[in-house]
Amino acid sequence: EALLRHLEKDLGPLALPKIPPEPAPFTVVEYFPDPDISGFHDPRQHAVSLAFVVPVSGDCQPTQAALDLAWYTPEQAVSEAVRRDMTSGHDRLIRLALASVGVLP
Numbered sequence: 665e666a667l668l669r670h671l672e673k674d675l676g677p678l679a680l681p682k683i684p685p686e687p688a689p690f691t692v693v694e695y696f697p698d699p700d701i702s703g704f705h706d707p708r709q710h711a712v713s714l715a716f717v718v719p720v721s722g723d724c725q726p727t728q729a730a731l732d733l734a735w736y737t738p739e740q741a742v743s744e745a746v747r748r749d750m751t752s753g754h755d756r757l758i759r760l761a762l763a764s765v766g767v768l769p
Contacts, residue, residue, distance in 0.1 A: 667716060673728050680722030689714040690764035693757060704753035717761050738767045 671681045693713045695706035726733045740746060741762065747755040762768040 667718070671718060671720075674726070675720065675733070676723070676725035676727050678723045678725070679720045682719045682721060687716060687718070689716050691715050691757075691760050693753070695752070699752075702753070703756060706752060715757060715761065717765050738762050739769045742769055 667683060667687055668681065671679060671683075675681070693704050693715055694702055695704045695709075695711040695713065696702055697705075697707055697710065699705035724733055736746060741758050742755075746758075750758070759768060
């Protein structure tokens with residue numbers, strides 16, 4: 665229920681996520697105010713995040729904290745151009761996500 669609530673908050677109510685019956689995170693990420701501790705950085709606070717790969721079949725519209733939404737192929741997602749645009753360690757998180765579903769180029 666919490667996963668669905670967060671997906672709808674970030675992707676909009678028409679994203680139609682396909683959550684498996686027993687969702688499991690592909691990793692747990694620990695963010696720190698100091699970017700040198702783990703490479704995952706949140707300047708506001710220490711935070712722990714469960715990260716999931718969830719397919720969606722609907723129309724995604726960024727809402728609330730999500731400022732923008734872009735779709736990438738796996739190759740594009742790990743490209744140098746996209747990596748430069750990522751902050752807070754999200755480029756590493758994308759690689760972990762792709763590896764977890766067997767599509768890391």
